[in-house]
Amino acid sequence: MMPITQLELARRLRAARKACQITQAKAARVLGIPRSAVSQMETGQRGVSGLELHRLAQLYSRDVGDFLEDRFEEGNPVTAMFRAHPELRASSAATASLRLCGELNREVANLHELLELDRGISTIPEYSLRAPRTKWDAVRQGNAAAEKERRRLDLGIAPLPDVASLLGAQGISTVLVSMDDGISGLTLISADGNVLVAANRTHHILRRRFSFAHEYAHVLLDRELRAILSHARDRSNLMEVRANAFAASFLMPAEGVRSYVNALSKGLGSRTRADTFDEEAVTRVEGRKRVDTQNIELHDVVRMAHHFGGSCTAMLYRLKGLDFLTEEERSSLAGQDSMGLSKALRGFLGLPKLDDCDGEIRVHARFVAMAIEAFMRGKITQRKLDELGRLVQMSDLSRRLLQAGIGTARCRP
Structure with a gap:
């Protein structure tokens, strides 16, 4: 990673503030400095301290790393999410969850670039449908789209395999993040085509399975929005009704x-x-x-x-x-x-117990696999590998690899 110049940092700070529609005066109040000082920051005439950068990152719903990486996305999907749902800023838990999703989305983009992988969105079809006019219209559209997608994937009327694994095969990264109970999941689509779908870690494994199918509907049907939050209070929204109909038909096909x-x-x-x-x-x-x-x-x-x-x-x-x-x-x-x-x-009836731990491992499989691949190729350090593991609550990832005899030479200090 090449160090960025003070002038480039200034440009990024200005772009991030404008993307959030925040005034220089508000940024100045948060930092406890005059507005003129913020203006000087954004023109490169004044340096930015580490503490100031941290506070601005929080204000702009960004990770500090966003401002220091080689690539910078001016209108990132997390910013778009906060703009569409400003009420989330009042919840510290919701803010932390969205920031974590933003960080995961950024790391997925970095891993795609390091491993020279195709962007997920380029391999996924888009069903261009007119906006539904009624709830019945939304249900019909969702059912029809689910049937088409089942045919495309040659699934017939059989039960789906693990949904997170199915999404991973389409190039979609899936993660679990603890969120407010009313939020079932969210979808983030970066400008460069990376897709991240998150389900609420605190929900039951079967509800998360439905949530992943629901968010997949948004990827197929509503991707122009780039940032989509699925909240219980919006379940009567026609877009959400359509996604719920899709999920039900996709998981439990009528003929099946x-x-x-x-x-x-x-x-x-x-x-x-x-x-x-x-x-x-x-x-x-x-x-x-x-x-x-x-x-x-x-x-x-x-x-x-x-x-x-x-x-x-x-x-x-x-x-x-x-x-x-x-x-x-x-x-x-x-x-x-x-x-x-x-x-x-x-x-x-002798039905097996649901293994929530095993389900969580499968959800994060694609992200962890990319991290391990990048490490094995020497694209990231052992420290970075462990950092990526911690993002999905998998501590000491390098040690686990060493114990399993995987990448032994790379894992030695």
């Missing part, structure tokens, strides 16, 4: 669910018909089943949720959306789920 329900001989009418044909005439045969044998029970939902890799809550809404359940039936089964019966049934 129908096939599973039919295999259970559930959700059908009590009267069944069959026609026999003897080359001359048709004989209609009718039979009846007890009505209560057609009811979808909680143990059926638990098995289906496990099959498709979703939560019982998501599965219940999907079954209702496909007309296998009425709202009254969904609500009744949801009540049983909330009492902990689903968890007990998982044990009775």
